[in-house]
Amino acid sequence: MSLRIDIGHRIGELNLSVAFSVESGVTALFGPSGSGKTTVLKAISGLLHPDHGKIDIAGRSVFDREKGINFPTHKRQVGYVFQDARLFPHLTVKGNLEYAYKFADRGRKLDRKIVDLLGIGPLLERRIDGLSGGERQRVAIARALFSDPKILLLDEPMAALDEPRKREIFPYLERLRDEAGLPIIYVSHSLSEVARLASQIATLKDGKMASFGATSDVMSNPTLVQDLGIRTAGSVLRAQVENHFPDGISELRTSVGSLFIPSVTAPLESVINLRILARDVIISLSKPENISALNILPAKVVSIKKGEGPGTIVELASGEDRILARITSRSAETLGLSVNTPCFAIIKSLSINPGEVWT
Amino acid sequence: METKLLELGPTEWMAIRLSLKVALWATLLSLPLAIYVALILARGKFWGKQVLNVLVHLPLIMPPVVTGYLLLMLFGRNKPVGQFLENSIGFVLVFKWTGAVLAAAIMAFPLMVRSIRLAVENVDPNLEEAARTLGASPLMVLVSVTLPLMLPGIVAGAVLAFAKALGEFGATITFVSNIEGQTQTLPSAIYSFLQVPGGDQAALTLVGIAVLISVLALAASEILGARVRARVGGR
Numbered sequence: 001m002s003l004r005i006d007i008g009h010r011i012g013e014l015n016l017s018v019a020f021s022v023e024s025g026v027t028a029l030f031g032p033s034g035s036g037k038t039t040v041l042k043a044i045s046g047l048l049h050p051d052h053g054k055i056d057i058a059g060r061s062v063f064d065r066e067k068g069i070n071f072p073t074h075k076r077q078v079g080y081v082f083q084d085a086r087l088f089p090h091l092t093v094k095g096n097l098e099y100a101y102k103f104a105d106r107g108r109k110l111d112r113k114i115v116d117l118l119g120i121g122p123l124l125e126r127r128i129d130g131l132s133g134g135e136r137q138r139v140a141i142a143r144a145l146f147s148d149p150k151i152l153l154l155d156e157p158m159a160a161l162d163e164p165r166k167r168e169i170f171p172y173l174e175r176l177r178d179e180a181g182l183p184i185i186y187v188s189h190s191l192s193e194v195a196r197l198a199s200q201i202a203t204l205k206d207g208k209m210a211s212f213g214a215t216s217d218v219m220s221n222p223t224l225v226q227d228l229g230i231r232t233a234g235s236v237l238r239a240q241v242e243n244h245f246p247d248g249i250s251e252l253r254t255s256v257g258s259l260f261i262p263s264v265t266a267p268l269e270s271v272i273n274l275r276i277l278a279r280d281v282i283i284s285l286s287k288p289e290n291i292s293a294l295n296i297l298p299a300k301v302v303s304i305k306k307g308e309g310p311g312t313i314v315e316l317a318s319g320e321d322r323i324l325a326r327i328t329s330r331s332a333e334t335l336g337l338s339v340n341t342p343c344f345a346i347i348k349s350l351s352i353n354p355g356e357v358w359t
Numbered sequence: 360m361e362t363k364l365l366e367l368g369p370t371e372w373m374a375i376r377l378s379l380k381v382a383l384w385a386t387l388l389s390l391p392l393a394i395y396v397a398l399i400l401a402r403g404k405f406w407g408k409q410v411l412n413v414l415v416h417l418p419l420i421m422p423p424v425v426t427g428y429l430l431l432m433l434f435g436r437n438k439p440v441g442q443f444l445e446n447s448i449g450f451v452l453v454f455k456w457t458g459a460v461l462a463a464a465i466m467a468f469p470l471m472v473r474s475i476r477l478a479v480e481n482v483d484p485n486l487e488e489a490a491r492t493l494g495a496s497p498l499m500v501l502v503s504v505t506l507p508l509m510l511p512g513i514v515a516g517a518v519l520a521f522a523k524a525l526g527e528f529g530a531t532i533t534f535v536s537n538i539e540g541q542t543q544t545l546p547s548a549i550y551s552f553l554q555v556p557g558g559d560q561a562a563l564t565l566v567g568i569a570v571l572i573s574v575l576a577l578a579a580s581e582i583l584g585a586r587v588r589a590r591v592g593g594r
Contacts, residue, residue: 046491047491078492080489089508089591090508090510099493099503143493147492147493
């Protein structure tokens with residue numbers, strides 16, 4: 001299962017030029033609105049025919065402008081989950097699912113595994129207009145899976161949902177990633193969603209690929225911070241759960257020492273991921289004492305990238321981990337930071353958002 | 360007096376039966392074509408679309424008697440199309456109930472197309488895109504998504520057309536005349552009764568019947584429409 005795409009397309013002001021290839025797992029397409037993310041999905045699914053280039057899905061050429069290959073959408077076996085779910089209002093939940101497997105090659109019956117994966121068993125007889133936003137998206141994902149796709153395209157499936165609904169649907173997306181065994185292209189402009197779900201990221205800017213690589217690499221690359229959005233820039237750490245304290249704090253072990261964060265539900269010894277926002281990290285040249293912050297990690301400056309505004313992004317190496325800190329250019333100058341300067345990264349425990357911690 | 364109102368002679372019965380038959384056939388036969396025309400007018404991009412649009416609407420804006428006369432010019436026994444039909448398949452329209460069906464269908468056609476076209480324009484093309492990604496061919500998308508979502512408009516258009524066909528007078532009487540038992544529909548019968556002295560009573564009875572049928576048709580369409588709308592997610 002794989003996807004290979006190399007296309008160019010002009011649509012209005014946008015001059016799209018995108019090339020990447022992926023295997024199974026989640027690949028995030030990240031970028032601001034209007035950067036061409038949805039256009040890429042439409043090209044893959046055949047809802048749009050690019051001006052030039054080619055697209056292979058699971059080793060089969062479905063589009064090749066030069067050779068004149070252009071499979072119609074219904075023959076591409078692409079599962080597409082739209083932002084607005086697009087369930088058929090004249091059918092029940094079950095009817096919507098049946099619609100998909102009626103045209104699929106494999107079994108022509110209700111596959112309980114998919115139903116259970118998305119937890120929609122109790123909804124089967126319901127009508128579409130009685131479903132909540134989160135339920136709709138789960139049904140839409142199940143419906144896409146029932147069509148026996150070779151690849152799954154998720155176009156901001158959570159953009160229309162409020163925070164509680166997002167939390168409700170997230171575990172299903174993670175199970176989908178782990179169990180579907182398909183390449184999944186996940187369009188989003190939420191870095192925390194991308195950090196949790198995607199193993200790799202392709203960032204788009206004005207229709208061009210700005211970067212493509214493993215999620216943690218792209219996220220902690222200071223030169224890309226501008227593209228990713230400064231306010232939500234941050235790095236991802238992996239850590240093992242060491243201890244749960246009764247005062248609402250959990251202790252994690254990282255490559256460099258202990259990290260204290262608000263209580264997590266993950267069991268002891270399990271490995272979790274957490275995202276530390278660059279704006280929440282303070283840099284100190286000496287080890288501060290008598291300070292309220294619980295986390296003081298020894299680190300070393302790897303790179304410094306001055307922004308156009310008052311901010312500077314400092315990339316720190318702390319043990320084997322990378323931490324991004326966003327400080328003012330004035331502070332960077334006062335401290336005399338340069339590559340290899342030893343320092344300490346200070347992180348308030350409560351600045352770590354429970355929504356940015358996952359297993 | 361009251362019993363007299365409900366007393367129907369053979370002439371009245373024949374007119375009622377014929378009217379219902381003509382209106383029903385006119386509606387059923389023109390429905391598939393109306394759906395097709397509504398679809399291409401709403402969605403199609405082709406040369407001559409405006410011409411087709413005007414052609415469809417012509418019976419709505421022309422005096423009915425003109426439409427009837429044009430039909431006579433085309434389908435009369437010694438006119439081009441009429442002669443061809445009679446010689447090839449022995450089918451005669453003029454002065455027959457089948458001709459009344461044609462006249463009623465043509466007069467009702469614009470109303471039907473307008474109503475169905477609105478329904479086509481209300482179908483969300485995004486749902487059709489979704490169906491294509493699920494593996495449905497364009498024809499299957501039409502049958503399984505577009506048409507079901509159009510159903511409320513199709514029902515409304517059909518009822519409207521039935522009512523129009525039931526009341527059609529000008530084009531019908533011009534094309535197929537007013538022959539008792541052959542082409543005398545409800546409106547023609549009312550007209551005939553009004554032409555003879557002492558016919559007002561019978562005319563009044565038929566008027567009452569016509570009102571009754573219309574109200575029943577409207578009620579049926581409301582009930583049917585509500586059911587269909589509930590099924591397609593009430594928009």
